[in-house]
Amino acid sequence: MANSSTEIAIACVHRGTFIHSTWETPLQILEDALLGVGEDGKIAFIGEGKDVKQLSQKFGFIPSEVNQLAQNEFFMPGMVDTHIHASQYSYAGTALDLPLLKWLETYTFPVEAQFDNLEFARQVYTQVVKRTLRNGTTSACYFATIHTDATLLLGQLANDFGQRALVGKVCMDLNDSVKSYKETSKNSEAETGRFIRELLQKQYPLVRPVVTPRFAVTCTEPLLKRLAAIAQNNNVHIQSHISETVEEVQLVKRLFPDSASYTDVYNKCNLLTNKTVMAHGCYLSDKELAVFRETGTSLAHCPNSNISLCSGLLDVRNALKHKVKVGLGTDVAGGYSASMLDAVRRTLDTSKVLTMQNPKHETLTFEEVFRLATLGGSQALSLDDKTGNFQVGKDFDALRVNVTVPGGPIDLIQPKEPKVLLEKFLNLGDDRNIVEVFVAGRKVVPFTE
Ligand code: GUN
Ligand code: ZN
Numbered sequence: 001m002a003n004s005s006t007e008i009a010i011a012c013v014h015r016g017t018f019i020h021s022t023w024e025t026p027l028q029i030l031e032d033a034l035l036g037v038g039e040d041g042k043i044a045f046i047g048e049g050k051d052v053k054q055l056s057q058k059f060g061f062i063p064s065e066v067n068q069l070a071q072n073e074f075f076m077p078g079m080v081d082t083h084i085h086a087s088q089y090s091y092a093g094t095a096l097d098l099p100l101l102k103w104l105e106t107y108t109f110p111v112e113a114q115f116d117n118l119e120f121a122r123q124v125y126t127q128v129v130k131r132t133l134r135n136g137t138t139s140a141c142y143f144a145t146i147h148t149d150a151t152l153l154l155g156q157l158a159n160d161f162g163q164r165a166l167v168g169k170v171c172m173d174l175n176d177s178v179k180s181y182k183e184t185s186k187n188s189e190a191e192t193g194r195f196i197r198e199l200l201q202k203q204y205p206l207v208r209p210v211v212t213p214r215f216a217v218t219c220t221e222p223l224l225k226r227l228a229a230i231a232q233n234n235n236v237h238i239q240s241h242i243s244e245t246v247e248e249v250q251l252v253k254r255l256f257p258d259s260a261s262y263t264d265v266y267n268k269c270n271l272l273t274n275k276t277v278m279a280h281g282c283y284l285s286d287k288e289l290a291v292f293r294e295t296g297t298s299l300a301h302c303p304n305s306n307i308s309l310c311s312g313l314l315d316v317r318n319a320l321k322h323k324v325k326v327g328l329g330t331d332v333a334g335g336y337s338a339s340m341l342d343a344v345r346r347t348l349d350t351s352k353v354l355t356m357q358n359p360k361h362e363t364l365t366f367e368e369v370f371r372l373a374t375l376g377g378s379q380a381l382s383l384d385d386k387t388g389n390f391q392v393g394k395d396f397d398a399l400r401v402n403v404t405v406p407g408g409p410i411d412l413i414q415p416k417e418p419k420v421l422l423e424k425f426l427n428l429g430d431d432r433n434i435v436e437v438f439v440a441g442r443k444v445v446p447f448t449e
Pocket of ligand 1: 085100104108214215241244305331334
C-alpha cells in the first residue's frame with residue numbers, strides 16, 4: 001500500500017481492541033482502534049475505527065484490506081522474558097527437589113556441559129525459541145552456556161525464527177563440582193570478546209550479545225572486572241544473578257570479605273550499569289536497592305524459580321517504591337514453565353503470600369503485573385525505545401489473543417468487556433489463545449516451516 005503523507009509505506013492495518021500499558025496507567029484499552037504497521041515493522045499510526053476513511057487517505061491504505069479482529073479478540077504487546085536459561089530447557093519441569101547451590105551441582109552443570117555438542121545444542125535451542133515464541137515471548141534475555149559456538153547458534157536460531165533476543169555466553173572460572181564445566185579466566189575473557197565480535201558481525205536486526213558472568217560464586221574478581229570492561233568497550237548489556245538464596249548470600253560474604261554487600265561486589269567491579277539486569281534479588285536490602293536505582297540496574301523477578309527451589313520471595317512492591325526497574329523472568333529451568341503467563345500468575349501469587357505475611361503489604365494488581373510482563377520488561381532490558389507497548393515509532397511486537405478460541409481453555413458464559421477478557425486470558429489462557437505473534441511487524445507465529 002502506498003502512503004501519501006510520509007515516505008514509509010503501510011504494510012498492514014489492524015482494527016479492533018488494543019490493550020497495553022503506559023507509564024501513566026498500567027491498563028489502557030483502545031476499543032475499535034486502527035493501528036497501521038509500516039514496511040519497516042514499526043507502528044506508523046494509531047487512530048479510531050470511525051476515522052478509517054480519512055486515515056486511509058492520509059496513510060494510503062485500502063479500507064477493505066484492513067484486518068478486522070473478531071469478537072473476544074484483542075491485541076496486546078508481546079511479552080518480555082527478562083531471564084531464561086535456554087540451555088536448561090531440556091530438563092524443565094523436573095529436578096526441583098534441591099536448593100540452589102546443590103541444584104546447580106547436581107542437575108545444571110552436568111547438563112550445560114553437554115553443549116559442546118552442537119547437534120544437542122541445536123535441538124534444545126530450536127525447541128526453546130519455538131516454545132517461548134508460541135507462548136507470546138517476543139523478547140527474551142537468554143543465558144546459554146560457556147560454549148561460544150553453541151551460543152552463537154542460539155543467536156542464529158532466535159534470528160531465524162524472528163525473536164528479539166539478548167544472548168549471553170556464560171562466564172565462570174570457578175567450579176569445583178563438575179571439573180569439565182569451567183573456563184580459565186583468560187579463556188572466559190577471550191571467548192566473550194570473540195562471541196560479541198562474531199555475533200555483531202552477523203548483523204541480525206533483533207539479536208544482541210549480553211555479557212554474562214554467571215554469578216559471584218563462580219567468577220573471580222579479576223574476571224568480573226574484565227567482563228565489565230568488555231561490556232563498556234562494546235556498549236552491550238550485562239546479566240547475572242544476585243541474592244537469590246540465603247546460603248548464596250552468606251557464601252558471597254565469605255568469598256568477598258572486603259565488600260559491604262552482594263550488590264557492592266558487583267558495583268566495585270563496575271558491573272552495575274543502565275544496561276544491566278540482575279535476576280532474583282530476594283534478599284537485597286533497601287540500601288542495595290538504592291544502588292540499583294542510582295546505577296540504573298534492573299531486576300528480573302523470577303517467581304516460579306524462587307518458589308520451586310525454595311529460594312525466597314521478592315517484594316516487587318518495595319523494589320518499585322525504590323524506583324528500581326523490574327521485569328519478569330521464567331528462569332527456566334529453576335522455574336519449571338517457559339511461559340510468561342505462568343510468570344504473571346506466580347508474580348501475583350507471590351505478592352499475595354507477602355500480603356498474607358503482612359496485611360499492610362500493598363498487593364500487586366493484575367494490571368500492574370501485566371505492565372511488568374510487557375512495558376516493565378522492555379524497560380528492564382533497556383529496549384523500551386523499541387518495544388513494550390503500542391506507541392507510534394516503536395516496533396509492532398504484538399500478540400493477537402482470541403479468548404474464546406475453539407477448543408481453548410476459557411469458557412465465556414456472557415459477553416465481557418475487554419478488561420475482563422484480559423484478566424481471564426492472563427489467569428486462564430495458554431498458547432491456544434495466542435493465535436498470532438508479531439515481532440517487528442513480521443508474523444512469526446504460526447510458524448511457516
Ligand atoms: N545462579 C547461578 N546460576 C544459576 C542458574 O542457572 N539458575 C538459577 N536459578 N540461579 C543461578
Ligand atoms: Zn537464572
